[in-house]
Amino acid sequence: MAERVFRRGPFPVKFRLLQVRRVRRVTPHMVRVTLGGEDLVGFHSDSADDHVKLLIPNPGELKPVLPTMGPHGVVFPEGVKRPATRDYTPRRHDPVAGELDLDFVLHGSGPGSTWASRAKEGDFIGVAGPRGSLMVADDFDWYLFAGDPSGLPSISRRLEELPASARAIVFLEVGDASEEIPLNTRARMELTWFHRNGAAPGTTHLLEQAIRELPLPPGDGFVWAAGEAISMRNIREFLVNERGLNKSWVRVIGYWKRGTADHEEPHD
Numbered sequence: 001m002a003e004r005v006f007r008r009g010p011f012p013v014k015f016r017l018l019q020v021r022r023v024r025r026v027t028p029h030m031v032r033v034t035l036g037g038e039d040l041v042g043f044h045s046d047s048a049d050d051h052v053k054l055l056i057p058n059p060g061e062l063k064p065v066l067p068t069m070g071p072h073g074v075v076f077p078e079g080v081k082r083p084a085t086r087d088y089t090p091r092r093h094d095p096v097a098g099e100l101d102l103d104f105v106l107h108g109s110g111p112g113s114t115w116a117s118r119a120k121e122g123d124f125i126g127v128a129g130p131r132g133s134l135m136v137a138d139d140f141d142w143y144l145f146a147g148d149p150s151g152l153p154s155i156s157r158r159l160e161e162l163p164a165s166a167r168a169i170v171f172l173e174v175g176d177a178s179e180e181i182p183l184n185t186r187a188r189m190e191l192t193w194f195h196r197n198g199a200a201p202g203t204t205h206l207l208e209q210a211i212r213e214l215p216l217p218p219g220d221g222f223v224w225a226a227g228e229a230i231s232m233r234n235i236r237e238f239l240v241n242e243r244g245l246n247k248s249w250v251r252v253i254g255y256w257k258r259g260t261a262d263h264e265e266p267h268d
């Protein structure tokens with residue numbers, strides 16, 4: 001039987017200098033930045049699980065300094081201040097219009113959030129990747145998606161791509177009702193929004209509790225979740241160790257970590 005979850009890539013790394021075409025407030029704490037430019041030609045994103053590495057100009061710089069790929073990896077010119085790098089999800093790519101949408105959570109300080117909160121038409125940013133794609137079959141008996149606002153771009157995209165035959169259970173944690181967004185899907189979606197009601201992001205157990213209390217449907221399921229790292233680790237351990245789900249069908253990733261800038265965990 002063909003693998004139902006498999007990787008494509010690695011693809012050659014290209015560093016693209018793109019420019020902001022439009023900015024739209026999606027919620028009080030999320031902004032959609034549409035990027036374009038000649039460098040977008042040849043960009044592709046095969047999976048909702050993909051990410052790009054943003055190269056964010058340092059304060060006061062018009063453009064980020066982009067590196068090149070040398071035989072031993074990434075090479076920056078001598079003596080320059082390197083851009084900050086952060087991971088974001090290609091929310092929508094339209095090769096015909098030459099546009100790439102990224103949705104940024106505005107959480108406060110941090111190069112990614114700060115850049116997005118000030119982004120305006122004509123601003124420059126560097127984009128590298130995706131380096132690879134995790135391909136997920138669309139014929140699982142059920143899907144469970146869970147996330148905080150940082151996971152919402154990927155979950156929204158996945159829901160848009162699922163066929164009508166799919167069943168998707170979706171748990172989303174946001175600050176309050178103003179952060180809920182419409183989700184478009186042909187799939188049979190059972191959606192629950194959870195509100196932090198004043199609690200700081202990454203301090204609640206709302207998603208974990210909902211997953212612990214969920215009677216898993218029969219058949220083969222694929223789980224995808226993203227959000228604060230500790231909260232995600234607890235969810236992953238519960239699903240794999242206590243529920244005994246197939247590890248290759250459980251993709252639960254810490255997208256950021258409370259109190260830590262530029263959190264990185266292996267996510268390929």
Ligand SMILES: Cc1cc2nc3c(=O)[nH]c(=O)nc-3n(C[C@H](O)[C@H](O)[C@H](O)COP(=O)(O)OP(=O)(O)OC[C@H]3O[C@@H](n4cnc5c(N)ncnc54)[C@H](O)[C@@H]3O)c2cc1C
Binds near residue numbers: 086102111256
């Ligand atoms: C594969 C992948 C895809 C991702 N896709 C997206 C995406 O599409 N949209 C998106 O908004 N994020 C996404 N993220 C998460 C994003 O990369 C992190 O939130 C990143 O830390 C943001 O960088 P920053 O410069 O704003 O903050 P940092 O400088 O990294 O952190 C500064 C402070 O802010 C806190 N912080 C960071 N992120 C958040 C948050 N989301 N909520 C609350 N506090 C936070 C940190 O704990 C730290 O204390 C993705 C992460 C990964 C790994």
